[in-house]
Amino acid sequence: MKIVKKIVLVLLVAFVGIQFIPTERNQSDIVPVTDFMLVNKVPNNIKSKLQVSCYDCHSNNTNYPWYNKIQPVAWFLEDHIKQGKAELNFSAWDSLSNRRKSSKIRSIIKQIESNEMPLSSYTKIHSDAKFSENDRNEIIVWIDSLIK
Amino acid sequence: MKNLKVTTGILAMAFLTLTAMSCKDAKKEHNYDEGHNTEMNHDNSDGHHDSDKKEMAMNSNQDGNAEMILKDYFNLKDALVSDDEAKAKEFGAVMKKSLEILAISKYTEEQQTELKEIIEDAVEHAEHISESPIAHQREHFKILSKDVTDLVVITGTANTLYEQFCPMYDKGSAWLSKSEEVRNPYYGSRMLKCGKVQKEIN
Numbered sequence: 001m002k003i004v005k006k007i008v009l010v011l012l013v014a015f016v017g018i019q020f021i022p023t024e025r026n027q028s029d030i031v032p033v034t035d036f037m038l039v040n041k042v043p044n045n046i047k048s049k050l051q052v053s054c055y056d057c058h059s060n061n062t063n064y065p066w067y068n069k070i071q072p073v074a075w076f077l078e079d080h081i082k083q084g085k086a087e088l089n090f091s092a093w094d095s096l097s098n099r100r101k102s103s104k105i106r107s108i109i110k111q112i113e114s115n116e117m118p119l120s121s122y123t124k125i126h127s128d129a130k131f132s133e134n135d136r137n138e139i140i141v142w143i144d145s146l147i148k
Numbered sequence: 149m150k151n152l153k154v155t156t157g158i159l160a161m162a163f164l165t166l167t168a169m170s171c172k173d174a175k176k177e178h179n180y181d182e183g184h185n186t187e188m189n190h191d192n193s194d195g196h197h198d199s200d201k202k203e204m205a206m207n208s209n210q211d212g213n214a215e216m217i218l219k220d221y222f223n224l225k226d227a228l229v230s231d232d233e234a235k236a237k238e239f240g241a242v243m244k245k246s247l248e249i250l251a252i253s254k255y256t257e258e259q260q261t262e263l264k265e266i267i268e269d270a271v272e273h274a275e276h277i278s279e280s281p282i283a284h285q286r287e288h289f290k291i292l293s294k295d296v297t298d299l300v301v302i303t304g305t306a307n308t309l310y311e312q313f314c315p316m317y318d319k320g321s322a323w324l325s326k327s328e329e330v331r332n333p334y335y336g337s338r339m340l341k342c343g344k345v346q347k348e349i350n
Contacts, residue, residue, distance in 0.1 A: 097265040097269070098265075099265045099268075099295075100265070100268060100269050103269050103273070107287075
């Protein structure tokens with residue numbers, strides 16, 4: 001019994017302790033001129049879908065939910081965002097060459113088509129980020145038109 | 149009294165572990181960023197290109213590096229033809245390296261710009277191939293094939309190549325081969341001979 005108490009206490013202290021470890025926030029008030037939305041004429045419905053479903057991990061500005069301020073969730077998210085931005089950063093879209101843009105668009109289509117993006121771990125929490133069959137088709141058809 | 153000591157000890161250890169962990173994490177991050185930067189600088193630094201030139205001179209083969217890229221590409225293609233994910237990973241990684249060291253200084257400015265773009269794109273696909281399951285490898289191979297085809301237009305090659313085309317995979321996909329005989333890298337054993345020669349290069 002005493003042991004259990006001690007373990008609980010240690011875990012509690014550890015939990016409080018890790019809250020003091022700082023994480024890097026992916027937030028910015030500035031929308032850079034290279035942003036995908038600024039260099040492309042994006043229809044409003046698609047704009048909002050991309051914003052809600054993609055921009056949290058694939059842009060310079062994450063819309064953080066409250067629980068992300070709590071560790072260890074914050075670490076988990078930080079890592080995801082870093083990886084996501086390394087793959088594709090909509091904020092830096094126009095800094096890519098045309099070749100890379102069309103390459104990225106092909107990958108975006110593949111990821112959405114195969115339901116790999118948005119990540120299921122993400123849509124579990126953000127149910128509004130989930131794409132319906134209709135959303136998927138709409139986005140794919142539109143984004144495909146960018147490279148045709 | 150003894151209990152208090154034990155508890156304090158455990159707490160102290162917990163704190164130490166946490167501190168150590170957080171330091172390690174921060175350090176790792178730092179290294180990652182640094183590595184990334186070095187890599188980027190590497191690509192653009194003149195010193196790097198100079199060393200490439202030396203390497204080229206030693207090979208005494210003007211297109212040595214472009215041929216190396218092609219060699220890796222064909223190895224990668226053969227791995228996909230034989231449905232070998234592990235081998236494809238390996239050759240993806242090898243090809244990434246060959247792409248990164250391509251010497252471009254002898255080309256015109258316009259060609260250099262295009263080569264840089266091709267390489268930047270191809271490196272990314274080769275890297276993905278080196279760490280993805282086979283279905284993804286094939287998706288990336290399709291775009292990589294386009295990159296390599298465009299690369300060969302600029303660099304040329306000593307061998308005759310065949311651009312082959314499979315109308316079934318992803319609304320039609322092309323690839324390059326050294327032999328005229330069709331061996332499909334997108335389907336492997338499932339549809340080994342699907343496709344036709346679309347164009348002869350050289």
